[in-house]
Amino acid sequence: MRSPSDRGDVASDARAALRLDDVRFAHGGAAFRFDLTVRSGEWLALIGPSGAGKSTLLDLAAGFLTPSAGQILMAGANVTRLAPAERPLSMLFQENNLFPQLDAFRNVALGIAPRLRVSKDERRQIEAALSAVGLEGYGRRRPAEMSGGERQRVALARAFLRRRPLILLDEPFAALGPALRRDMLGLLDALRRRDGAPPAAIVMVTHHPEDAASHADRVAYLQAGEIAAIGPAAAMLSGRTDPRVSDYLGLRSRKA
Numbered sequence: 001m002r003s004p005s006d007r008g009d010v011a012s013d014a015r016a017a018l019r020l021d022d023v024r025f026a027h028g029g030a031a032f033r034f035d036l037t038v039r040s041g042e043w044l045a046l047i048g049p050s051g052a053g054k055s056t057l058l059d060l061a062a063g064f065l066t067p068s069a070g071q072i073l074m075a076g077a078n079v080t081r082l083a084p085a086e087r088p089l090s091m092l093f094q095e096n097n098l099f100p101q102l103d104a105f106r107n108v109a110l111g112i113a114p115r116l117r118v119s120k121d122e123r124r125q126i127e128a129a130l131s132a133v134g135l136e137g138y139g140r141r142r143p144a145e146m147s148g149g150e151r152q153r154v155a156l157a158r159a160f161l162r163r164r165p166l167i168l169l170d171e172p173f174a175a176l177g178p179a180l181r182r183d184m185l186g187l188l189d190a191l192r193r194r195d196g197a198p199p200a201a202i203v204m205v206t207h208h209p210e211d212a213a214s215h216a217d218r219v220a221y222l223q224a225g226e227i228a229a230i231g232p233a234a235a236m237l238s239g240r241t242d243p244r245v246s247d248y249l250g251l252r253s254r255k256a
């Protein structure tokens, strides 16, 4: 049986949560070229040195940047020219995911009711989402009245209420301590499996190899604007697959 490769076979590509097909982009002096297939329900971690293009890859997938060439597909549909709001995904950043003037309830409500007019049923869903992230009773608090971890929980509640099949994470827990980061990743994993629906696929930028090791199915290593290596998380993080990855992870002894 052939192992799933990055290009994948035609049938699995058609169902892929995300596919970047020879996507090209340039900003500043930096050029980017990405080929990637993320299967439905898969958790992919993006690692690599600062400036390698991890955020650029996510921004292209989300629609905040437009490729100069190539195609972006989600569940087989070409979304290359669609605005971010029209794409079947949710994205979480390291900060500023919430509207500061709105309380937690309204920030979550925006996930399903952009004009903030909510029905009784929607109110119940929003309260259930807040409770699922451990924030029962926090509905009236504004972002400034919450900790960084609580704010990210509100953002998670909103993302999951939207029930999009793809979640893009640009280091959303990087500012949290190790224990809290572990809790948040566990919560994210539990939330994406709720309701018996297929789990949402996740593409997560991280500078913490241990986060990738504990949750990712595959790891992609980016360097100089492209995916230099990709494979199962355990193999990639063992440092035995690619010398560039082991150097990045600090796993190879260096000669003085």
Ligand SMILES: Nc1ncnc2c1ncn2[C@@H]1O[C@H](COP(=O)(O)OP(=O)(O)OP(=O)(O)O)[C@@H](O)[C@H]1O
Binding pocket: 027, 028, 029, 030, 048, 049, 050, 051, 052, 053, 054, 055, 056, 057
């Ligand atoms: N808006 C922009 N205009 C010009 N150049 C940019 C812009 N955004 C990013 N770049 C450049 O593109 C390259 C890739 O940036 P990107 O943010 O994707 O890297 P990264 O791998 O996410 O880095 P980090 O780990 O530091 O967040 C960098 O050299 C950066 O300076």
